[in-house]
């Protein structure tokens with residue numbers, strides 16, 4: 001079947017850069033293993049494409065947030081891989097999880113009891129990760145519960161612990177006192193389960209001292225192109241985004257622009273309307289903030305971001321430099337994902353996971369670009 005390749009905006013995902021990022025992270029943390037966090041459809045980038053690309057680089061541990069994400073990835077995760085479900089077990093999910101051999105992170109007492117009950121009922125020792133809350137107050141059992149489990153011989157008969165883990169509250173702040181405090185608490189709790197592999201670090205944790213790398217690093221955002229501090233693994237951008245010019249116009253001084261006329265041209269201006277809006281994950285917080293970019297020239301956003309379009313000031317370009325139908329850069333060499341996030345008052349994670357399905361996608365892999373029509377990411 002052939003698709004007519006028309007599109008208003010284009011998301012390009014460089015899987016070769018992703019693979020290089022994986023190799024650099026892996027080499028930086030070795031002898032620790034580098035696992036990959038592919039939750040939320042690999043941060044919106046497309047887990048069906050990301051998982052095989054990382055498998056080829058030797059990645060064998062994948063982390064998702066939910067059972068449904070693990071289910072969707074069944075066909076692309078090879079049998080020699082481990083899939084850890086970070087949010088653990090929803091009530092009623094126990095048998096599906098056990099049938100598939102997924103490894104739930106046991107975070108809370110209820111899930112722990114349900115998993116142990118399931119193991120007894122099925123007469124089967126079931127795999128799990130055990131998460132400790134070491135100070136973030138998000139997910140994980142406390143020290144007393146960890147001690148009780150370690151003291152209970154039937155726990156080890158029912159549950160085969162594959163990983164003990166915790167999550168850092170401030171991994172991106174290398175000087176935060178809380179990092180060392182969490183590491184100390186983690187080591188005390190992990191010592192209750194000798195021989196079980198340990199995991200603390202996310203992407204930014206890989207940039208912390210070696211004591212934080214432990215046995216398995218859980219790399220997410222760095223794989224998808226957000227740079228780490230100097231001295232850590234080198235990271236290449238993975239995602240670029242472009243949108244078409246729908247219309248250009250020249251407006252006289254005093255003309256209002258967009259919903260609410262929140263921008264008024266101080267003098268004569270040339271504008272372009274671009275085919276991207278908040279329904280495409282381009283945040284409405286970028287109204288009268290942030291920019292697009294064309295051949296290195298910054299094109300400030302003027303007026304409010306609409307659902308399907310934005311207006312940018314193209315007065316800095318030569319007349320005629322942008323025409324209807326041309327593609328303009330929103331994320332790329334002229335404007336990083338981190339810059340967009342900063343302009344919008346948020347983080348790259350939120351921009352990436354919001355980009356959504358309306359963009360046409362193309363994947364660059366082993367030097368070859370393949371296109372998918374908008375919405376069709378498989």
Ligand SMILES: *Cc1c(COP(=O)(O)O)cnc(C)c1O
Pocket residue numbers: 037039086167201202203204218219220221222
């Ligand atoms: C999302 C997540 C990660 C990955 O974090 P990054 O900052 O994207 O590297 C690692 N561990 C846990 C528990 C997570 O929830």
